[in-house]
Amino acid sequence: MIRERKSNGKRHERPASTNTCRMCAPLGAVLAWRGIDGTLPLVHGGQGCSTYLRRFAIGHFREPLDVACSNVSERAAIFGGGEVIAPALFNAISQYQPQLVAICTTCVVETIGDDVPMLIRQARERLSEQGIEPLPEIICCSTPSYGMTHVRGWWGAVTSIVEALTESNSTSGLPAEDAPLALFAPLASPADWRGLLATAADCDVSITLVPDGTESLDGGPGSGIATLPRGGTPLQSIRALGSHASWLQLGGGDRAKAYPGPALREHHQVAGSVLPLPVGVAATDAWVDALIRQGGGHLGAITRATRGRVLDLLADCHKTVKGARLAIQGDGELGPALVRFAHEIGAVPAVLACDERLSHGERDALAELGCTVVDDADYQAFREAVASAECQMVVGSSRSYPTCRALSIPLIRVGFPVADRVGSASIRHLGYDGAYDLVMRIANTLIEEQQRLSVGYMVY
Numbered sequence: 001m002i003r004e005r006k007s008n009g010k011r012h013e014r015p016a017s018t019n020t021c022r023m024c025a026p027l028g029a030v031l032a033w034r035g036i037d038g039t040l041p042l043v044h045g046g047q048g049c050s051t052y053l054r055r056f057a058i059g060h061f062r063e064p065l066d067v068a069c070s071n072v073s074e075r076a077a078i079f080g081g082g083e084v085i086a087p088a089l090f091n092a093i094s095q096y097q098p099q100l101v102a103i104c105t106t107c108v109v110e111t112i113g114d115d116v117p118m119l120i121r122q123a124r125e126r127l128s129e130q131g132i133e134p135l136p137e138i139i140c141c142s143t144p145s146y147g148m149t150h151v152r153g154w155w156g157a158v159t160s161i162v163e164a165l166t167e168s169n170s171t172s173g174l175p176a177e178d179a180p181l182a183l184f185a186p187l188a189s190p191a192d193w194r195g196l197l198a199t200a201a202d203c204d205v206s207i208t209l210v211p212d213g214t215e216s217l218d219g220g221p222g223s224g225i226a227t228l229p230r231g232g233t234p235l236q237s238i239r240a241l242g243s244h245a246s247w248l249q250l251g252g253g254d255r256a257k258a259y260p261g262p263a264l265r266e267h268h269q270v271a272g273s274v275l276p277l278p279v280g281v282a283a284t285d286a287w288v289d290a291l292i293r294q295g296g297g298h299l300g301a302i303t304r305a306t307r308g309r310v311l312d313l314l315a316d317c318h319k320t321v322k323g324a325r326l327a328i329q330g331d332g333e334l335g336p337a338l339v340r341f342a343h344e345i346g347a348v349p350a351v352l353a354c355d356e357r358l359s360h361g362e363r364d365a366l367a368e369l370g371c372t373v374v375d376d377a378d379y380q381a382f383r384e385a386v387a388s389a390e391c392q393m394v395v396g397s398s399r400s401y402p403t404c405r406a407l408s409i410p411l412i413r414v415g416f417p418v419a420d421r422v423g424s425a426s427i428r429h430l431g432y433d434g435a436y437d438l439v440m441r442i443a444n445t446l447i448e449e450q451q452r453l454s455v456g457y458m459v460y
């Protein structure tokens with residue numbers, strides 16, 4: 001029985017979920033590890049799971065994405081995955097020569113209770129006996145999809161790297177003053193990550209972006225065939241995080257050890273702060289302030305000018321955007337951030353369909369902005385909520401397209417996945433640039449709808 005909790009206090013019960021908004025946790029882990037240089041992700045589970053996540057990742061980023069798989073069969077599902085881990089590691093290491101093999105788990109191995117760290121130790125011994133040396137670093141992250149979304153898988157993967165690889169007295173040779181700020185980036189687009197780097201450079205703050213998928217998830221044609229993608233945060237920079245002066249984490253939570261920033265604080269006593277996603281002007285102001293304060297920089301001229309252009313655009317289109325009824329579909333971080341952004345620009349964030357269960361405090365805060373929250377949602381519940389709230393458009397992933405088509409309203413494609421358009425890697429959500437693009441797309445779509453539905457005077 002699916003129990004939908006809505007922010008208006010009503011409960012709604014249905015016998016089953018219909019096309020859930022939730023996506024697979026290993027998917028987020030694989031995308032995060034793709035942003036670490038020389039890393040090969042390995043899915044410990046069935047072939048179908050690795051195919052599922054490749055399908056979504058490649059559909060969105062349109063890049064080749066190799067993911068190793070332990071190919072858990074019926075036999076391994078009954079007797080445990082010990083007998084498949086060592087051959088999977090042997091094949092992965094001999095074919096790709098990675099610096100790091102990062103293993104995430106699937107529902108079946110979580111359900112049978114495989115002790116993956118122990119299996120890795122046993123596999124290392126077997127591989128050493130076979131003369132496979134030197135072995136790369138091998139880490140693992142538990143990613144049961146029935147308890148996590150792809151965004152939690154992302155943060156779990158980044159946290160596993162911090163816990164396994166960082167050193168307090170790094171021998172990487174990078175002095176702390178050269179990389180004073182560790183920036184833990186959220187799952188966003190490569191254009192967003194490039195924007196974070198550009199803002200830091202403009203504000204004269206040296207950062208280590210973790211993970212860094214700017215090139216490995218959005219590369220151009222290189223010379224020759226590379227088994228692993230170019231780019232990503234170097235492993236020596238990860239090791240040096242333990243001696244960094246401070247950290248910033250954009251998104252995620254603040255629970256000790258469950259997220260990379262708090263884990264760095266726990267293991268190496270490096271201080272830092274967790275900020276919400278910098279979506280919109282107010283949230284970006286908070287991120288730029290923290291960047292300058294913690295990184296010892298100053299407000300850059302480009303950043304200041306970009307902020308001014310966003311404010312100018314808001315003034316230009318306030319008559320169009322004000323009061324527009326938006327439905328938002330997104331993960332547990334981007335969804336609430338977009339609700340606050342819609343409220344900030346004067347629109348009405350009438351509905352939020354979120355892929356995970358939000359806290360009571362978060363739901364109450366969003367309800368105060370006039371938003372009906374359908375958390376742990378599926379697309380049937382989302383469609384019903386959008387129809388009854390008489391929303392004018394949906395801001396969400398391409399998985400919302402059938403909803404929009406059925407209700408004859410437009411879709412502004414954001415987040416993950418956007419698989420039915422090209423150029424998803426260039427969609428901007430974060431920072432002043434992201435705010436500019438989002439406002440412009442919403443305003444232009446509203447004007448387009450006015451023109452489409454007009455029977456008399458037309459704006460042209």
Ligand code: SF4
Pocket residue numbers: 024025026045048049050052053105106107108145146
């Ligand atoms: S079984 Fe679990 S891990 Fe595999 S694709 Fe489905 S949700 Fe993902």
